[in-house]
Amino acid sequence: MDDKDIDKVLSSLSQDIKKDRLWAFRTTIALAIIAVLTVVLLVWGF
Amino acid sequence: MGILVLAIILIAADQVRVRVQFGRGAQFLTGFSVALFASLLLLPVQDVVIAAVIASVMSVFFESNAWIKRVVNAASFTAASVAACGWVYLFGNDLAGLVAAGVIFEVVNFASLGVAFVTKEHMTLGELADEWPSTAYLAILAPFVGFGIGWLLLNAPLLFPLLMGGLIVGLRPGYFVFAGKSLLRGSWHTTPDTFQSLSKLSPIHNHFG
Numbered sequence: 001m002d003d004k005d006i007d008k009v010l011s012s013l014s015q016d017i018k019k020d021r022l023w024a025f026r027t028t029i030a031l032a033i034i035a036v037l038t039v040v041l042l043v044w045g046f
Numbered sequence: 047m048g049i050l051v052l053a054i055i056l057i058a059a060d061q062v063r064v065r066v067q068f069g070r071g072a073q074f075l076t077g078f079s080v081a082l083f084a085s086l087l088l089l090p091v092q093d094v095v096i097a098a099v100i101a102s103v104m105s106v107f108f109e110s111n112a113w114i115k116r117v118v119n120a121a122s123f124t125a126a127s128v129a130a131c132g133w134v135y136l137f138g139n140d141l142a143g144l145v146a147a148g149v150i151f152e153v154v155n156f157a158s159l160g161v162a163f164v165t166k167e168h169m170t171l172g173e174l175a176d177e178w179p180s181t182a183y184l185a186i187l188a189p190f191v192g193f194g195i196g197w198l199l200l201n202a203p204l205l206f207p208l209l210m211g212g213l214i215v216g217l218r219p220g221y222f223v224f225a226g227k228s229l230l231r232g233s234w235h236t237t238p239d240t241f242q243s244l245s246k247l248s249p250i251h252n253h254f255g
Contacts, residue, residue, distance in 0.1 A: 029196050029245060030061035034081065035210040037055045042203055 049097045056081050056101035057108060059218070066182035068189070075184050078105075081152055082127060083144050083192025088199060091135045098127035114166070123159035129154045132245070141193055148189030156181045 059077030066075050080100070085094045103122035109116045137143050155177070162232040163169040200207055 024217075027062050028214050030058040030077070031210055031214050031217070033058040034055050034062075034077070035207065037051050038146070038206065039085070041048060041051055041055075042206075044051075044197065 049093050049100070052085060052093065052097035053104070054210075056097060059191065060105055061108065062213075062217070063140045066180055066184060071180045073177065073184055075188060079124065079148070079184070079188040080192045080195065082151070084136050084145060084196035084199070086131065086139050086147065087193055087196030089239055091139070095128060095131035095135075096105065098131060099124055102127055106123050109164045117121040118159065118162045118166075122155050122162075125158055126151045126155040139188075144189040144193050145186065148192075149185045151188070152185035153183050175227035175251040185221065220247060 059081035062077035066073055069164045082094070082098055085097070099215065101156055102120055105123060106120045130147040133147040133150050134143055137146070159175050163174060164171070186204045195209070198209060
């Protein structure tokens with residue numbers, strides 16, 4: 001495995017990490033929105 | 047107004063996706079169907095079906111793949127939601143009714159997507175059949191989870207924030223501990239051929255486009 005291979009592996013790894021962070025961020029925001037709006041509906045009395 | 051709030055909840059729930067693998071096939075369990083069944087347990091069907099159609103159509107703008115795929119996804123979700131709501135309207139929203147509605151939701155969803163897969167992507171029927179077990183699995187899973195969340199909201203609404211907090215922590219384990227900085231992200235999955243995090247389980251159906 002030469003340097004280029006390692007670069008490739010590292011860049012694909014960092015790409016995956018970026019996607020994971022984006023996914024985690026989006027999921028967290030979505031869950032927070034669901035939680036807040038569900039409480040709004042509850043307080044509203046549906 | 048309440049319908050719009052519910053539609054926003056459904057759109058947000060659609061952003062929460064966990065990949066379920068079953069045999070050679072795999073599907074996303076999106077929070078959409080779970081939230082739909084929870085709503086069907088708690089709210090009048092007539093309101094839920096309007097919110098579900100709004101959310102399904104609006105989901106076109108919240109996806110990141112090709113437009114044709116977004117439209118097909120939106121159309122299949124609309125058809126599946128209307129079918130599930132129609133079932134609940136006719137036969138009630140007890141657990142059995144919701145489970146049946148879940149089966150109908152996934153059957154309609156799978157059938158309409160299957161038509162698109164075979165005609166547009168030239169997927170063989172054998173490949174399509176590989177996807178079926180995971181779809182059937184979700185058909186059972188989603189209404190039970192939805193029923194559980196709806197039941198919790200009815201009987202112990204104060205526990206709801208705990209549930210959401212648990213989901214937020216549980217769905218992003220790698221980053222809860224490591225904040226995305228470490229290359230060796232924990233030891234959650236140590237057996238070969240498994241992956242470090244949920245979104246990496248998805249090389250083909252990549253929801254980031």
